[in-house]
Amino acid sequence: RRNGHNEMDEPMFTQPLMYKQIRKQKPVLQKYAELLISQGVVNQPEYEEEIAKYDKICEEAHARSKDEKILHIKHWLDSPWPGFFTLDGQPRSMTCPSTGLNEEDLTHIGQVASSVPVEDFTIHGGLSRILKTRGEMVKNRMVDWALAEYMAFGSLLKEGIHIRLSGQDVERGTF
DSSP states (O other): OTTOSSTTOOHHHHOHHHHHHHHHSOOHHHHHHHHHHHTTSSOHHHHHHHHHHHHHHHHHHHHHHTTOOBOOOOTTOSSOOTTTBOTTSOBGGGBOOOOOOOHHHHHHHHHHHTSOSSSSOOOOHHHHHHHHHHHHHHHTTOOOHHHHHHHHHHHHHHTTOOOOOOSHHHHHTOO
């Protein structure tokens, strides 16, 4: 990844030489677009039009997803399991219950996720900047992917739901 493992990863802490080199490189999409343009496969306006089309597809899909109430994905089932489907044939696990939170709760969770948990603690400058940026996002009602994950975990914890992360990241000690 060009920017580390995820939004919270700061690879300049762990691999500064490699990431100095990576930062000098052009992004892959830009390099590939320049190659195609130089070879006459596509021109700049055509490239920009394709980027705009793709952005529009993503924005429209996002807008449609807000109205989705039931996920229609049954192809993965080998056979209907007893009790899995409701009387009208819809899988119980495929309904999308309302999971929204009020802004006050999200703000509280965001503030906790952007603060140092104890007083008189010397925090690394890079982490301090991350927490400060996160706090500013909360104040400005903005959310990036990492903060959204923290808010999701925080909301589950507030409901008394135990969280246990599992998978490759756990093995590597990322979490």
